[in-house]
Amino acid sequence: MNDTTLTPPKPRKAADKSARTRAREFALQALYQHMVGRNDAGDIDTFTRDLAGFHKADSVHYDALLHGCVEQADALDALIVPLLDRPLAEVSPIERGVLWIGAYEFQHCLDVPWRVVINECIELAKSFGGTDGHKYVNGVMHKLAAQLRPAEVAAAPAKAPGRKPAAKPGSEAGAAE
Numbered sequence: 001m002n003d004t005t006l007t008p009p010k011p012r013k014a015a016d017k018s019a020r021t022r023a024r025e026f027a028l029q030a031l032y033q034h035m036v037g038r039n040d041a042g043d044i045d046t047f048t049r050d051l052a053g054f055h056k057a058d059s060v061h062y063d064a065l066l067h068g069c070v071e072q073a074d075a076l077d078a079l080i081v082p083l084l085d086r087p088l089a090e091v092s093p094i095e096r097g098v099l100w101i102g103a104y105e106f107q108h109c110l111d112v113p114w115r116v117v118i119n120e121c122i123e124l125a126k127s128f129g130g131t132d133g134h135k136y137v138n139g140v141m142h143k144l145a146a147q148l149r150p151a152e153v154a155a156a157p158a159k160a161p162g163r164k165p166a167a168k169p170g171s172e173a174g175a176a177e
Contacts, residue, residue, distance in 0.1 A: 020112075021120060022057035024101055027065035028124050031097035034070055041070045061109075068108060069100040076100045083143045094129040095137055102141050106148040114145045114152050 017025075030044045045066060048054060069076060080099050081088055088096070102121040105112055118141045125134035146153050 017056075019056060019058035020061050021123075022053065023059070023062035023065065024120055024124055025127070026051070026054060026057050027062050027069070027101060028094070028097045028128060030062075030066045031069055031100060032093050032128075035093045035097065041067060064108065065101055065104060068104050069097075072104065073100070076103045079103050079144065079147070080140065083140050083147075092130060092133065095125060095133050098124045098129065098133075098137050099140055099144075102137075103144055103148070106144055114149045115156070118142065118145060 026048050030041075030048045033039050033044045033047075034041060045063075048062075048066075049059075076099075077088060080096075080103060084091065091099075098121050101124070102117055105117045105120075106114065109117070118138065121141050122134045122138050125137040129137070
């Protein structure tokens, strides 16, 4: 029997997440504690390392993100603020933390391709942020990428390979073969 029905994609299981993705998630939670609770980064670090699942995270990447973002908060804000369409105070702490992580990775994690940085930030915003926060993060991250990784962005193809534009109604591209 040939089943031709399409099944919706399944949400990503926790077991499918990479160690770096987990590190970003824990770093975002830690940055939130830092921004909202005004807690010391060292205390947050100790607390976070005791959370369930931390052993599956890339602890080196987590350390770099948490401590790097906290230490460079003013510099990261200076990069982000000119790209915002609202005052920084109106950006949610989650979105701000995601933008800090993205800006930090653009500058210091050159082994991570710019599109991966953007995608990971969008996924963080979808998981932890408000309803449409990921759209806002996406727009700001693309501007940051062009600013902080201009050669890499310029060298990238405009469209992802293998993707076709959506077919217009009545066109042959949408017809069954």
